């Protein structure tokens with residue numbers, strides 16, 4: 001994933017472009033560049049590495065130009081070198097383009113353009129765009145863009161600026177997000193609203209196939225050659241949402257936001273008397289007849305969102321006795337999944353732009369299944385294409401490591417489960433009331449316990465930071481959360497971590513247990529407690545260092561662990577929402593002790609919009 005910014009107006013463009021790039025740095029940060037029109041000529045600056053290096057390179061020389069484009073890159077085609085940085089230009093430096101996505105037929109286009117005499121200087125797929133525009137340009141950049149995108153296969157959000165058309169930006173979108181911010185006499189283009197809310201809250205979200213022209217006459221949008229109107233939406237995010245609010249890292253800020261966003265995700269979705277789940281989106285999308293005919297649920301997602309799906313499988317099967325398959329989107333899309341009109345598919349994605357999850361959604365619909373999307377980003381590609389969307393309302397999640405999005409995904413998956421139980425008349429009123437009451441109380445319980453959990457996990461992290469390996473174990477729902485705990489530790493602290501179903505260890509992995517090795521043992525499921533404790537004892541006998549996580553009533557954990565966090569009691573079924581919090585904090589502090597770049601771990605991007 002990469003980040004795009006464009007500006008046309010009356011202020012100096014350079015600082016606005018750099019700010020827009022900083023706000024989108026989480027989208028990719030292995031190189032960055034800008035192109036600004038100065039005195040009718042394009043000035044292009046590139047830098048490998050983080051945006052701060054580009055800013056340093058530009059220094060005080062911000063120039064006078066009031067129109068320009070910028071890009072922060074996460075390499076796909078071509079290594080992160082200066083030649084491969086965007087913006088890319090045509091042969092004569094008259095047209096500059098920034099692009100997000102992948103042009104699948106770029107090799108074919110490149111060969112054709114080379115035969116027409118164009119000289120390429122990078123290995124990127126993007127570079128075909130400025131050359132194509134140069135080749136097709138006659139008198140109008142918009143027309144050249146229309147003709148160019150007609151020849152592209154793949155996904156793109158792109159913005160072009162040209163010295164031929166000096167008061168104009170031209171943009172196109174297909175399968176990659178792009179928005180226009182509308183200010184007073186000025187316009188902003190960006191991959192992400194966060195890049196422009198500092199300047200305007202009026203935003204137009206471009207749709208697939210749109211080509212937009214922004215100039216001194218305003219905005220013109222066409223789709224398949226026909227003028228179209230796209231509504232302007234007012235974005236009411238506060239500016240604080242895109243900043244760290246006093247925390248050293250976005251990840252820590254986002255962990256602390258969890259009680260608030262959990263409450264927000266429930267707002268309006270649980271009746272005041274805690275008797276009913278209200279999901280009008282589901283009422284509108286699916287008839288009783290359809291829901292009664294559903295013979296299985298299929299949950300498809302990637303990474304942390306996939307782990308949320310694993311929790312949902314267990315809770316849905318336990319409560320509704322409806323079979324649930326959970327699949328990794330990159331596997332599902334190519335294995336000819338067995339879904340048809342009787343399957344209900346749930347895709348889970350924070351960004352709503354993950355390429356594999358989007359492809360899984362399309363594959364499911366192609367096979368006749370209806371798709372529910374659980375998304376955080378409004379109007380994202382997945383949200384738009386699903387038959388029904390349930391938004392998580394976690395707000396902008398900036399840290400690459402997902403935390404608040406995960407807990408809100410869990411909340412919503414639980415609410416969806418209860419909703420189905422209620423609509424299909426499987427859950428009794430009393431039990432539903434009990435579960436909703438427990439769910440409703442969770443945000444306050446977590447908020448109250450957060451300081452203690454944080455203090456203890458910081459101590460644990462000091463121990464773990466010196467190890468190369470760590471293990472996470474649990475049974476049932478605890479195992480699903482253990483997988484998420486191991487992913488968090490790996491992705492931000494670079495400590496190798498594995499999660500195992502506790503009963504499975506003795507089938508091989510226990511051979512890896514050496515004296516002192518840290519094991520994080522989750523034991524919240526009462527009906528599995530004795531079994532879990534036996535597994536912990538097996539590890540203790542081999543001198544593993546055990547950190548336990550259990551409910552406050554399970555004091556027996558003190559005897560078998562080297563330290564235990566006791567969480568506020570809730571229904572076992574809902575345990576994952578609360579047990580993940582110490583695991584997130586443990587990963588955070590381990591990474592902090594090791595001096596890692598927590599918000600932007602190496603080799604990762606916030607949203608993976610390529611296969």
Ligand code: M6R
Pocket residue numbers: 302303304305306348349350351352353354357400401402403491604606607608
């Ligand atoms: O935006 P999505 O939820 O579709 O993203 C899926 C994964 O890429 C994401 O959860 C990833 O695993 C995170 N880095 C985990 O912290």
